[in-house]
Amino acid sequence: MSAGLAAPALSLPLLLALVSAALWSVAGLLGGGLEPRRSGPRLFAALAVGAGTVGLVGAGAAFVAGGRAVPSGAGLVGLDALSALFLVPISLTGGAVALFGLGSWHDGERTGPGRRLRLALGLTVAALVLVVLARHALVFLVAWEVMALGAFFLVGTEEDRPGTRRAAWIYLASAHLAFLALAGLFALLRATAGSFRLEPLAAGIAATPAGTLLFWLALVGFGLKAGLFPLHVWLPPAHAAAPSHVSALLSGVVIKIGIYGLVRVLSLVPDPPAWWGGTVLAVGAVSALTGVLSALGQHDLKRLLAYHSVENVGIIALGVGLGTLGRTRGETAWVLLGLSGGLLHVVNHGLFKPLLFLSAGNVVHATGTREIDRLGGLARRMPGTALAFSAGAVAICGLPPLNGFVSEWLVYLGLVSTVLGRRVPDAALAALAAAALALVGGLAVACFVKAFGAVFLGEARTDDGREARDGGALLLAPMAILGAACLLVGLGPALLAGPLGRAVSVAAGPSAAALGPLAAVAPLRTLGAVAWAIAGSLALAAFLGLRARSGFLRDLRRPAGDGDAAASTPAVTWDCGYAAPTPRMQYTSSSFAATLVRTFRGVLFPRHHRPDLTGGAVPEPGRLFPAPATFSSHVPDAVLDVVLEPAFAGVARVAARLRAIQSGRAQTYLLYVFVTLVVLLLTL
Amino acid sequence: MSRSFDLLLVGVMLLNFLVLGTSRIRVCIQAAALQGVLLGLLPLLVHRSFDWRTGLVAAGTLAVKGLVIPSLLLKAMRDVQIRREVEPHLGFVASLFLGGIGTGLALLFAGGLPLAPEHDGSLVVPASLATLLAGFLVLTTRRKAITQVVGYLLLENGVFVFGLLLLEAMPFLVEVGVLLDLFVAVFIMGIVLDHIRAEFSSLDTERLAELKE
Numbered sequence: 050m051s052a053g054l055a056a057p058a059l060s061l062p063l064l065l066a067l068v069s070a071a072l073w074s075v076a077g078l079l080g081g082g083l084e085p086r087r088s089g090p091r092l093f094a095a096l097a098v099g100a101g102t103v104g105l106v107g108a109g110a111a112f113v114a115g116g117r118a119v120p121s122g123a124g125l126v127g128l129d130a131l132s133a134l135f136l137v138p139i140s141l142t143g144g145a146v147a148l149f150g151l152g153s154w155h156d157g158e159r160t161g162p163g164r165r166l167r168l169a170l171g172l173t174v175a176a177l178v179l180v181v182l183a184r185h186a187l188v189f190l191v192a193w194e195v196m197a198l199g200a201f202f203l204v205g206t207e208e209d210r211p212g213t214r215r216a217a218w219i220y221l222a223s224a225h226l227a228f229l230a231l232a233g234l235f236a237l238l239r240a241t242a243g244s245f246r247l248e249p250l251a252a253g254i255a256a257t258p259a260g261t262l263l264f265w266l267a268l269v270g271f272g273l274k275a276g277l278f279p280l281h282v283w284l285p286p287a288h289a290a291a292p293s294h295v296s297a298l299l300s301g302v303v304i305k306i307g308i309y310g311l312v313r314v315l316s317l318v319p320d321p322p323a324w325w326g327g328t329v330l331a332v333g334a335v336s337a338l339t340g341v342l343s344a345l346g347q348h349d350l351k352r353l354l355a356y357h358s359v360e361n362v363g364i365i366a367l368g369v370g371l372g373t374l375g376r377t378r379g380e381t382a383w384v385l386l387g388l389s390g391g392l393l394h395v396v397n398h399g400l401f402k403p404l405l406f407l408s409a410g411n412v413v414h415a416t417g418t419r420e421i422d423r424l425g426g427l428a429r430r431m432p433g434t435a436l437a438f439s440a441g442a443v444a445i446c447g448l449p450p451l452n453g454f455v456s457e458w459l460v461y462l463g464l465v466s467t468v469l470g471r472r473v474p475d476a477a478l479a480a481l482a483a484a485a486l487a488l489v490g491g492l493a494v495a496c497f498v499k500a501f502g503a504v505f506l507g508e509a510r511t512d513d514g515r516e517a518r519d520g521g522a523l524l525l526a527p528m529a530i531l532g533a534a535c536l537l538v539g540l541g542p543a544l545l546a547g548p549l550g551r552a553v554s555v556a557a558g559p560s561a562a563a564l565g566p567l568a569a570v571a572p573l574r575t576l577g578a579v580a581w582a583i584a585g586s587l588a589l590a591a592f593l594g595l596r597a598r599s600g601f602l603r604d605l606r607r608p609a610g611d612g613d614a615a616a617s618t619p620a621v622t623w624d625c626g627y628a629a630p631t632p633r634m635q636y637t638s639s640s641f642a643a644t645l646v647r648t649f650r651g652v653l654f655p656r657h658h659r660p661d662l663t664g665g666a667v668p669e670p671g672r673l674f675p676a677p678a679t680f681s682s683h684v685p686d687a688v689l690d691v692v693l694e695p696a697f698a699g700v701a702r703v704a705a706r707l708r709a710i711q712s713g714r715a716q717t718y719l720l721y722v723f724v725t726l727v728v729l730l731l732t733l
Numbered sequence: 734m735s736r737s738f739d740l741l742l743v744g745v746m747l748l749n750f751l752v753l754g755t756s757r758i759r760v761c762i763q764a765a766a767l768q769g770v771l772l773g774l775l776p777l778l779v780h781r782s783f784d785w786r787t788g789l790v791a792a793g794t795l796a797v798k799g800l801v802i803p804s805l806l807l808k809a810m811r812d813v814q815i816r817r818e819v820e821p822h823l824g825f826v827a828s829l830f831l832g833g834i835g836t837g838l839a840l841l842f843a844g845g846l847p848l849a850p851e852h853d854g855s856l857v858v859p860a861s862l863a864t865l866l867a868g869f870l871v872l873t874t875r876r877k878a879i880t881q882v883v884g885y886l887l888l889e890n891g892v893f894v895f896g897l898l899l900l901e902a903m904p905f906l907v908e909v910g911v912l913l914d915l916f917v918a919v920f921i922m923g924i925v926l927d928h929i930r931a932e933f934s935s936l937d938t939e940r941l942a943e944l945k946e
Contacts, residue, residue, distance in 0.1 A: 715881070720873040727838070
């Protein structure tokens with residue numbers, strides 16, 4: 050479609066995206082409005098899957114249409130490749146989540162929370178779609194606020210559980226702070242650009258003080274939603290407290306909207322200063338590192354996954370920052386690799402994080418606990434869930450043949466080309482970031498070995514989950530869809546070169562014209578070939594392993610069948626003194642991570658609650674045995690628990706002293722007025 | 734502005750001291766009523782020539798401040814059967830002393846205010862501020878609700894005196910506004926009194942502190 054076409058009517062892709070948003074809201078309204086008995090949940094899931102499919106088709110059509118900016122309806126909404134790229138995880142994950150919710154959420158006696166959940170879920174996803182379509186500041190802000198409030202109700206669904214309300218309030222406070230920053234941002238845009246339309250700004254604005262303020266408002270407002278360190282405080286409690294499919298949506302899609310906003314605003318600026326990209330890059334690296342370190346110390350499966358969201362958003366920000374830096378320096382390779390790595394990681398994280406959250410949700414659903422150290426040996430009882438979790442874990446660790454490998458590799462390539470570019474400050478920054486990213490990758494592997502090992506391998510540590518089962522197809526199908534998508538991206542990255550390149554050229558803003566094709570710098574075919582090779586050898590190994598195992602079993606049986614069966618009773622030869630092993634002797638997740646946590650105690654502030662050895666544990670006179678004692682340790686949030694809570698408690702203490710002013714006597718209040726009057730007259 | 738005008742203002746200020754110094758509620762109310770009568774006479778003396786509009790303001794002030802409100806208060810005092818003593822937080826001597834300081838401060842403030850030249854020598858501003866401060870003093874140091882109303886009356890009287898400065902510029906509007914304001918205030922106070930009594934079976938505002946939080 051050429052720009053010369055008169056009357057910018059709604060194009061087909063945009064129409065499809067709008068229909069998808071409308072279907073989501075209808076799904077929410079019906080799912081919330083209809084009684085559960087009258088098939089509200091089923092109708093909701095069906096409409097949601099339909100809406101997701103329509104959204105995916107719309108995104109695909111936008112990519113096929115290929116235009117840089119598809120003509121928009123009255124200038125309020127529009128659909129370009131960048132919006133379409135974000136529409137993919139919204140639609141795919143939204144549909145999968147709704148389907149999983151149908152299987153995992155049971156309304157029971159009290160139907161209120163379930164109806165509220167479905168209403169908020171439908172409206173939140175509809176608002177998400179609208180946010181990425183918005184081309185006008187007010188449309189953007191309204192959709193943003195609907196999304197933020199919807200997510201508040203989603204987090205607070207199970208409000209009668211301990212900690213849920215606190216998590217929801219923390220989320221609401223940070224969402225409002227983000228909205229405040231964004232309202233300031235768009236007011237400033239209006240003042241500098243003279244329009245509420247999200248259109249490219251004039252050159253030179255970025256260097257002014259208003260431009261600086263613009264950048265910081267965008268970074269704080271969108272960073273709060275994205276969960277960049279140190280603005281991530283709402284993220285772990287909210288993800289832990291929400292129902293699992295909601296956590297999947299929050300982590301997979303909602304926090305990505307922060308990234309979307311940041312990328313969109315940066316794309317409007319024609320000449321970002323070097324320190325913008327450098328700041329985003331540095332924040333991303335710090336975020337990735339603190340995220341994965343905090344994750345290592347967690348005992349709560351969903352909190353652990355939430356901290357990995359902080360990590361992955363950091364990796365995305367790293368790529369975006371690198372791309373922005375490349376735009377300033379005029380280095381097309383940095384722009385292409387950084388932005389494509391970041392944006393592809395948005396999609397990838399939107400696939401494998403929901404996969405992890407859904408499988409974790411399945412575990413929580415089957416066992417009734419989120420405590421990693423209460424679980425164990427679930428792989429035998431829940432093989433489907435174990436497979437899904439391991440697939441997600443491999444993807445999130447950035448290992449081939451799954452999708453995380455591709456996007457992290459692109460970011461690595463961008464960093465390496467920056468280092469090789471030998472511009473002094475940039476190369477040093479990139480070298481540090483590359484080292485941080487490598488450390489993050491290693492720690493992520495350690496963390497998921499810990500999580501997968503403690504939850505799925507070994508023996509059950511407690512009675513929780515001895516009866517656990519995989520659950521029905523409704524629970525497994527969404528995980529299968531997400532896992533298949535992960536594998537598809539991992540094996541066929543070259544298929545994505547077209548759409549991804551178009552999204553990058555939108556995200557690169559006015560400097561996009563000079564960019565070459567993505568395939569010129571990104572060896573996507575090679576990556577695909579590597580993935581195929583590894584996948585093939587894995588499959589071969591699995592096949593051979595199975596054959597060897599069955600052969601081994603046959604060999605075992607043969608001598609027994611030879612004659613004296615009674616003589617060969619299986620027995621241990623020598624068991625290292627473990628005469629009667631119990632499941633409690635297994636490595637726990639805390640002991641597995643203890644070394645790393647101790648190494649990084651300067652960042653993590655681990656807290657130990659040791660038994661009091663001088664008092665209760667030593668027997669008092671007249672008693673023979675020590676009293677029972679307990680030991681526990683936990684890693685608090687480095688910002689919320691270590692900095693913010695004490696600071697707010699201090700403010701509350703000071704504020705409590707001011708209460709003396711409120712005596713409750715009208716005369717005293719009048720005295721204040723009197724004194725003020727006299728003082729005013731005296732100073733006049 | 735004549736000598737008799739200033740003389741009336743001195744009378745207004747002296748009545749402040751009577752309100753502050755007396756231990757009897759009835760005397761309090763009567764002093765406020767007398768102050769109202771003096772205030773009613775003041776507009777007549779601002780203009781040399783008699784003007785029917787000024788006369789109307791004067792008559793209205795006299796009627797409302799001098800007769801209606803005091804009689805309402807006296808009736809309320811009879812009806813609710815309260816003790817006749819003022820029951821201050823602050824002793825009468827101390828109240829008088831503070832009232833004296835307030836009057837001194839009022840004279841001081843009046844010197845500092847940027848006034849139109851024709852008001853420079855007059856007692857209007859000091860008297861107004863002194864009455865205002867005395868009203869505040871009664872409001873803050875007396876505990877009975879009915880004495881609060883008297884304090885509020887004094888406060889309004891101070892505002893009224895200040896309004897005399899504007900009487901030549903916009904005569905009618907200000908005065909009617911002030912009277913209306915006062916009338917509404919007394920009604921509200923009456924309703925509040927009634928409610929306090931119904932709720933606590935006492936008119937002691939100390940009991941209101943129970944409503945804290």
